[in-house]
Amino acid sequence: MADLPELRRGAEAPPVIRVRGLVTRFGPQVVHDGLDLDVRPGEVLGVVGGSGTGKSVLLKEILGLMEPAAGRIELLGHDTAALGRSERTALQARTGVLFQNGALFSSMTVAENVMLPLKEHTALPPSLIAEVARVKIAMAGLPPDAGTKHPAQLSGGMIKRAGLARALALDPDILFLDEPTAGLDPIGAAAFDTLIQGLQRSLGLTVFMVTHDLDSLTSICDRIAVLVDRKIRVGTLAQHLADPHPWIHDYFHGPRGRAALDARERTAGPDAALRKAKG
Numbered sequence: 001m002a003d004l005p006e007l008r009r010g011a012e013a014p015p016v017i018r019v020r021g022l023v024t025r026f027g028p029q030v031v032h033d034g035l036d037l038d039v040r041p042g043e044v045l046g047v048v049g050g051s052g053t054g055k056s057v058l059l060k061e062i063l064g065l066m067e068p069a070a071g072r073i074e075l076l077g078h079d080t081a082a083l084g085r086s087e088r089t090a091l092q093a094r095t096g097v098l099f100q101n102g103a104l105f106s107s108m109t110v111a112e113n114v115m116l117p118l119k120e121h122t123a124l125p126p127s128l129i130a131e132v133a134r135v136k137i138a139m140a141g142l143p144p145d146a147g148t149k150h151p152a153q154l155s156g157g158m159i160k161r162a163g164l165a166r167a168l169a170l171d172p173d174i175l176f177l178d179e180p181t182a183g184l185d186p187i188g189a190a191a192f193d194t195l196i197q198g199l200q201r202s203l204g205l206t207v208f209m210v211t212h213d214l215d216s217l218t219s220i221c222d223r224i225a226v227l228v229d230r231k232i233r234v235g236t237l238a239q240h241l242a243d244p245h246p247w248i249h250d251y252f253h254g255p256r257g258r259a260a261l262d263a264r265e266r267t268a269g270p271d272a273a274l275r276k277a278k279g
């Protein structure tokens, strides 16, 4: 693995993701037009926006899975466009991704899926790889016997947790989540949010979470990035609540937004909700 500098943490640390002047086009369709974004180390950033505003495409561009038409993307201090193959592989190993449907290999067991990145990116002996996979499966909140099961034998919530175990396999600095609670019932979604928050705190992860789930946004996100007008506006919940932009206003002040805020206040108490909203 190529040698990459350790991640610095704290207020003075540079952003772990820095996007400048991003332009994304598909034929005549302009999805992003001069988009700028900084993601701070150790924060949970929620990314929202209307359907088709380019949330998933942004995630793929940051991960180097798609190439933007213009702009610069720095991931953990590296200009992703300037990386050689081995540097890119080393950088990928410092990120974990949970795609919306889990993206597990259906022919493999959960344990085999979790072991895959360890086999690809490390020279650990097989017994240790199996042990690390066992630990990650437990960290994702799955019972020990889940490791021997195939994805088809799992519930939707368990598939998400298996995908999360695989995303955590290499002890990433940044965890990317694409709509992690989509398709889960409210109790399952809340449990998944709690799991993400617990892991973020105990592992010091930075979390980049594309979501439509207002409960996730209000309960676990430090800041929220909203894709509007082909750009991004980042702020605390309180800042977005005060933003007169029509889409942002309707989103946060609509019935579902109000319900999520009310639920948060009931759970955490009004003082805690206000502190969080003020950032």
Ligand SMILES: Nc1ncnc2c1ncn2[C@@H]1O[C@H](COP(=O)(O)OP(=O)(O)OP(=O)(O)O)[C@@H](O)[C@H]1O
Pocket (backbone or CB within 6 Å): 026, 031, 049, 050, 051, 052, 053, 054, 055, 056, 057, 058
């Ligand atoms: N490979 C592609 N080729 C052409 N157009 C694409 C491609 N990928 C995405 N698009 C278009 O780019 C726009 C943004 O897509 P993206 O999937 O990022 O939206 P999104 O914000 O994640 O939406 P949703 O919330 O519905 O998942 C859409 O109009 C989509 O049709």
